[in-house]
Amino acid sequence: MGAKCLTKSERRQEIKKILDENPFFTDEELAQLYKVSVQTIRLDRAALDIPEVRERIKLLAEHSYGEVKSITGLEIIGDLIELKLNESAISLLTVSEEMVLSKAKVIRGHLLFAQANSLAVAMIDSPLALTGSANVKYIAPVSLDERVICRAKVMKKRGEKFLIKIVSTVNNSEVFRGNFLVFAKGKEEVL
Amino acid sequence: MGAKCLTKSERRQEIKKILDENPFFTDEELAQLYKVSVQTIRLDRAALDIPEVRERIKLLAEHSYGEVKSITGLEIIGDLIELKLNESAISLLTVSEEMVLSKAKVIRGHLLFAQANSLAVAMIDSPLALTGSANVKYIAPVSLDERVICRAKVMKKRGEKFLIKIVSTVNNSEVFRGNFLVFAKGKEEVL
């Protein structure tokens, strides 16, 4: 990793990147990494407007904590945009580096599924919802940095069974679609 | 919340609970909350074997950090046990805390899908393989600490198209099954 004689701005860009993907480094460690003094690192962070380690860690923790708190939040892959319980829902997923196959920069299939599945499950107004079955089709590959909008709509409801239709699009063109059968479970024991 | 004249053990139980569901409290804040001194809180934490705020927050952050990495970042979800390219493959996934729905301790559906999908894609002898479609069925819920064995088998192969049958079991009983249609992509551009 970065250790050579870098210019100030090169170093700063590297620091920005490295802290972006691993916020756990202390100034000390960065200083050793780039063979500069701790003070220099502090100036760099100040210039880049990056808070201290504890703050960074805390933000990360609060983020995931917030998700956990919001009942179904953690369970959702992507950001919930709209939600009408038992009717329809929309979520947005921006494809980041970790989501793609390293070679092709194409999103892993199961993430599109996960977005759809978690949305389908989240939109059910019930303490617990479980997927029963799903038929899905991948229409076009999705690449890094693209924004996937996933729309879910309840097509049929019979008792505790919900048939949900999912369509995911990027720039208004379909990339993924599927039908999910979801079971709403109340307090009764799961099968 | 708790503020009355509690016995030591009552207070400790409350502290344990409160920190369990909200790890962000400092000793100071807890001391005010229970109207005891900071030192008392420290003793309580020591007795309960609860680390300091920063440590708690850090653990939380590392946890969620690891989770994001592992679910999105890995090429294969689960551990590859056996692999015969273009023929069959087996992977094992042990259900950990991060994989389950917080309330029911049941694995999230898309993780079973992810295990199956990543296995199906991995077993194709090609620089790039993409999922075309999938039909899956969830037969029984899978709980925390259970070990999911996923078996994939190529049923049909026509040119670059592979039909793969997946069966996932826990203790030899089926929990998930599906058919995946996977496309092997060579160097040619993806559609």
Added chain:
DNA sequence: TCACTGATTAGTACCAGGTGCTAAGATAAG
């Protein structure tokens, strides 16, 4: 050569939120 500039480094005082240790009350029970 001198002066100036930008980048870096050094040093100081201070902070939160602790640990680890010793010692001193407070209170109830035998």
Added chain:
DNA sequence: CTTATCTTAGCACCTGGTACTAATCAGTGA
């Protein structure tokens, strides 16, 4: 009264910083 349990207090020390001042070093132009 003595003893044991619980609680509080005080102190030195720690990490990973902030905020600020001052010194150093290399290169550049005049």
